[in-house]
Amino acid sequence: MSQIKILPLGGVRENGKSIYVIEVGDEIFIMDCGLKYPEDEQLGIDMVIPDFTYLIENKERIAGVFLSHGHADAIGALPYLLEKIDVPVFGTELTIELAKLNVKNYPNTKEYNDFHVINELTEIEFANAVISFFRTTHTIPESVGMAVKTEEGTIVYTGDFKFDQSASESYQTDFARLAEIGKEGVLTLLSDSTNAESNAIVASENETADEIYETLRYWDGRIIVASVASNIQRIQQILNAAHKTFRQVVLTGKDIEQIVKTAMRLGKLEMPSDDLIITEKEMKKKNPDEILILETGRMGEPLKSLQKMSSRRHRSVNITDGDLVYITTTPSSAMETMMAKTEDMVYRAGGTVKTISDNIHVSGHANQNDLKLMINLMKPTYLVPIQGEYRVLSAHAELAYEVGIPYKNILITGRGDILELEKGRLRMTGSVDANNVLIDGLGVGDVGNIVLRDRKLLSDDGIFIVAVTISRRQKKIISSPRITSRGFVYVKASNNLIAESTDIVEKVVLANLDKQEFDWGILKQEIRDDLSKYLYEQTKRKPVILPVIMEASQKKK
Secondary structure: OOOEEEEEEEOOOEOOOOEEEEEEOOEEEEEOOOOEOOOOOOOOOOEEEOOOHHHHHOHHHEEEEEOOOOOHHHHOOHHHHHHHOOOOEEEOHHHHHHHHHHHHOOHHHOOOOOEEEOOOOOEEEOOOOEEEEEEOEOOOOOOEEEEEEEOOEEEEEOOOOEOOOOOOHHHOOOHHHHHHHHHHOEEEEEEEOOOOOOOOOOOOHHHHHHHHHHHHHOOOOOEEEEOOOOOHHHHHHHHHHHHHOOOEEEEEOHHHHHHHHHHHHOOOOOOOOOOOEEOHHHHOOOOHHHEEEEEOOHHHOHHHHHHHHHOOOOOOOOOOOOOEEEEOOOOOHHHHHHHHHHHHHHHHOOOEEEEHHHOOOOOOOOOHHHHHHHHHHHOEEEEEEEOEOHHHHHHHHHHHHHOOOOHHHEOOOOOOEEEEEEOOEEEEEEEOOOOOEEEEOOEEOOOOHHHHHHHHHHHHHOEEEEEEEEEOOOOEEEEEEEEEEEOOOOHHHOHHHHHHHHHHHHHHHHHHHOOOOOOHHHHHHHHHHHHHHHHHHHHOOOOEEEEEEEEOOOOOO
16 A cells, blocks of 8 residues: 655645645655745745745655646746756646746756656656646646546646637647546545636637737727736737737747747747737837737736836836737736736826726636536545635635535645545645745845845835944044934934934943943844834834944054
C-alpha cells in the first residue's frame, strides 16, 4: 500500500499562485508553480510566489513539475523554484515554450533546459505512479489536466477549465477521456473553484468573438484594447476583429511581443494579414480610425498601464478625446476597486470605456453547472476544492454535496495543510510552512511584514528625520538638531512645530549626555518616544521618526 499525501502550497483561500504537491510513496509530484499579483497593502511588491521550504527540504524525492497551462498563475514562479531545485518540467508544447521564456528571462536560471513536451496521449511511468494527461478548455491553447494513477486510486488535478461545446480544436475538452478516467475510479478530485459562485451561462468563444467585432466596428476614433498577454484566445479574437474593421494593430509591451511571436511560431496564433502589425513609429503616420492599440501591461496586467495612459505617464501612448478604451479582461473581485478607478481616470482624460462584460458573461473558468458535470464525470470519492478564496471553495463544496458527495468527503484546505490517506480515509493530519514569499525587484523574500508595515506608515504619515552632532567627551551638542520632513508636514510652513521639536530633541540629548553610562540605543529610542508623543498631540499623525546621531571626532594633540 502506497502512502499518499496531498499538500496545497498555494492556490487555496487566495486568487492565483497555484501549486499542489502530490506525494505517492517516496516520490513527489508538483502540479503547477504559479504566482499572484500583489494586493493593495503590499506596497512596492512586484509579485507573490509560494514558499518552497518544504520542497527544498525534500528535493531528492521530487520527480518533476507538471504544468497545466501557460498563464502566470500556473508557471510564473517556476524560475524561483528551479533556482533552488534542479528537477524536470513537463507540459504541452506551447506551455513549455512560455515556461522557457519565463525561466530564461530570470538571470539565475538562464542555463536551465530540462523541459519535456507532453500531449494528451502521453503516459509517464514512475516508481509509484503513472501520470497521464487530458485536454481541457481554457483561454490558452493546449491546457491539460493531470491524472496521477496509484495503487489506491487516481488523483485528478483539473487545472483551470471550463466546458465550451463550440471550442476550436486547440481548446477542446476531451470528454471521452474524462469519462474513461472516471470509470477507472477516482480517489480524489482537485478541481478549479474560481467561478463556483456563478450560475450565469458563460458566453462561448464564438459569441465572445462576435461581441468584440461588434464593439469595434462602429467606433470612429482610435481604439485601445486592454487584454491579458497570455490570453491567446482573446488576442486572436482582437486581431481578427481589427482585420475585419480595417485597422492595424500596435503592440505595446515586451510581454505581448514575446508571447505573440512564440504562439505564431507554434501555429497557435494566426495573423489575418501580413501587414496587420505595425510599429509605434508607423502608428504616428496613421489616422486615429485606422489604429488599434493592444495594451497588455507589464507582466500581463493591463489596468496599471491604462492608468499611466490616462495620466500621461505611459512611454508611448496617451489617452485623448475620442479614444475608446475597450477592456477585454474580466477582473477578479479583488481588482474591482482598481477597475473603477481606471475607468474614472480614462473618462477624465477624455476617453470612453467599454468592457467585454457589459453585454456578455465571459470567464475562462467553470460555472456551477460545469463544476457539477466535472464531478459527475469523475465520480470521485473525495473532492478538494482549489483555486480561489474561501467563499468560492465553500460554494464548490455545496455544489459537490448537491451531486451526492457527502460533506465528510469534501476537504477545504488552507495553504500548507497535509491531507493524508490513512486506513482508507483521506484526512487532514498536519501542516507545513507555506507563507507568501514577496518579490521586490531582484529581492526574493527579503521584504517581510515589518518592511511592509514601515512602507504603510511612510505612505500614511511620512517620515520625520532628526540629525544632531554631539561630543560625549564635552557632554554637549556640537551642531543643533536639523529636522527634515517628507510626506508629513511642509517644514517652512510649520515653524512652531519644528522649533518645539528641536527643543525636545536637545533636552533628550543633554539628559542622556549627563548620564554616567551613555547608550546610543536608549538615546535614539527616547528621541522617538518624546517626539512621537508631541507630534501626535499636535497633528494626530504618527510619522516614522528617524534619529541620526553623529559624534564629533576628537583631534589628536
